Amino acid sequence: MAKHRMNVAEMVEAFIDPDAPLQVTAFDGSHCGNDDAQLHLEVRNSRAVYYIFENPNDLGLARAYLQGDIASPELTPGDPYEVFKQLQELQAQFHKPTAATLANITSSILSHGFHVPKPPEIELPSVAKRISEGILPHTKKGDAATVSYHYDLSNEFYNLFLGPSMTYTCACFDSEDDSLEKAEYNKLNLVLDKLNLKSGDYLLDIGCGWGSMEVTAAKRGIHVIGVTLSEEQVQWANDWIRKEGLEDLAEVRLEDYRDIPESGFDGICSLGMMEHVGHKHYPAYFKEMLEKLRPGGMLLNHQITRTNSHQGKRAGGFIDRYIFPDGELASPGEIEYVINNVGFEVINQENLRQHYALTLMNWNKNLQRNWKKAVDMVGEQKARLWGMYMAGSRFNFEMNTIQIHQFLCIKPDPETGTTTYPLRPWWPRH
Known part of the structure; x- marks a missing residue:
């Protein structure tokens, strides 16, 4: 039958x-x-x-x-x-x-026939296909291609949901009623405070985005170099710096962090960039940061993390094909293990998981408020994609499926030993 x-x-x-x-x-x-x-x-x-x-x-x-x-x-x-x-x-x-x-x-x-429908036109090829085309994960060429895919979309589109701060990382809220802009500047100032930087110091910002850190730091008299692999971000950031009259203190370059010639920085920050580095490349990455700091200089590494080390490192098919190609996450314990092993001393680790859920909630509200403009700028599919991605990320942060950590690290000074930073946390609460 x-x-x-x-x-x-x-x-x-x-x-x-x-x-x-x-x-x-x-x-x-x-x-x-x-x-x-x-x-x-x-x-x-x-x-x-x-x-x-x-x-x-x-x-x-x-x-x-x-x-x-x-x-x-x-x-x-x-x-x-x-x-x-x-x-x-x-x-x-x-x-x-x-x-x-x-x-x-x-x-x-x-019974209706075997069909494999074409994926949406905005979908990237699979990892295997990208490799066959010579785009190897976590190489300079591969990183340039994947960063450009994500960030060289439209500065104006990102502005619709990020708001005037143009800061594409977790904000820091004093209360749930804080505006997104206030919370983002709380985060930027928290990073600078944790790094204990003062006027005249030199900061390197790895994966600088649209320049909000450069403008914020320069307004405090800090010399800052930002690097990104996105041409759109470089243009926006340097235009912003010029409008603020901060060219003598700040600059943003289209440059891979592995090619930065300067060293001896007082501080380095990396906010939301480590997701692109790849777990196997963590030792080389943190060693690079160690070598670019002066003795006693500090690194603030801010990245999305897995909840524990039993979870896989690679993102799922949706994230890999549409959001962060070749993206990888590790647990906070695994990250700190590498940081210590390359020679840093970890001073402080802070989990901002709840803050990122609130940040994403605000981004989604902004996108919905500007929905027609978003569709006109990038098309229905990409607008839907970003709404889905941000809402799904918010849900995962709320469910503690993923977290986000700030690691504050210092490069030991062989001459002064451990007396190179205050006995107790020195940064104000934001």
């Missing part, structure tokens, strides 16, 4: 309890769930089914969402956070179908 050909609603019902607060309607006329369900999803075409069948993970769902193949009246493109929360709550009501049911789902899909 031939097996029953399952429709889309029946495939969904094979994975979720019948009383789950979810309603699904599909292009084939099938539906499941009640009208008063908490979440309503519409599967608009067969491409969505094939995307998820090929990649039953975040990559398949992302492809379908970016193409508009899956929709929901509860879903706000600039800030789909609430839908992510609802999907997470539904996980408790998901179950694994029997092998026979899975086989029937497979045969039902393939």
Whole structure:
């Protein structure tokens, strides 16, 4: 007897309890769930089914969402956070179908023909494909390509959600009611305070972004060099520096951190750049930083981390293809292990996980507020992509799936030993 050909609603019902607060309607006329369900999803075409069948993970769902193949009246493109929360709550009501049911789902899909739909046009090739094209992970060429992909999008687009500070890293909030701009400048000043820099000192900023640190430091009389691999960021940052009349104190260069000729800096900061370095390259990276500091100089390393060392280093398929190609994260313990081994002394470690969730909440609000402008600038797919990425990141920080740490480190001075910094933390609370 031939097996029953399952429709889309029946495939969904094979994975979720019948009383789950979810309603699904599909292009084939099938539906499941009640009208008063908490979440309503519409599967608009067969491409969505094939995307998820090929990649039953975040990559398949992302492809379908970016193409508009899956929709929901509860879903706000600039800030789909609430839908992510609802999907997470539904996980408790998901179950694994029997092998026979899975086989029937497979045969039902393939009975319509074997299709591998093209991914969205904004998706990057796989790691294997990039390597075959000579773009090797964490080489100078590879880093330049991946950084350019992420950051050379549109300065004006980033300005829509980052706001006037143009600071694309975790802010620091005194309270949840703080404005994003205030919290971002709290963070910039916290970094400078932790580094114990004074007027006339020299700072190196690795992965400087659009220049907010350069302007903030120069206004305090600190000489600062920022480096980035993004041409768009260099132009924006140097224009900003000129407008502020700070050219005698600050500059931003299109330069790989491995090619910086200067050394003897009083301080170095790296804010949100380590995600691009690659775990195997941490020793070489921190050794480079150690050599560029004077004895007694300090490094402030600020990076997203895994919650523990049991989690894998590489990002998932969605992040690798759409957000941070070749991005890798490690646990705070693994990072501190490397920092110590290259010769630094770690003075302080601080987890700002909750602050990043608040930062992302504000970025999503800004994107939603400027949604039409965003779509006009970069197109519907890329605007949806950034809304989804930021909302998903916020959710993961809230759930403690990922964290973000600041490591304050000092290069030991062989002549003065350990008496090179105050006995107690000297930076004010922000």
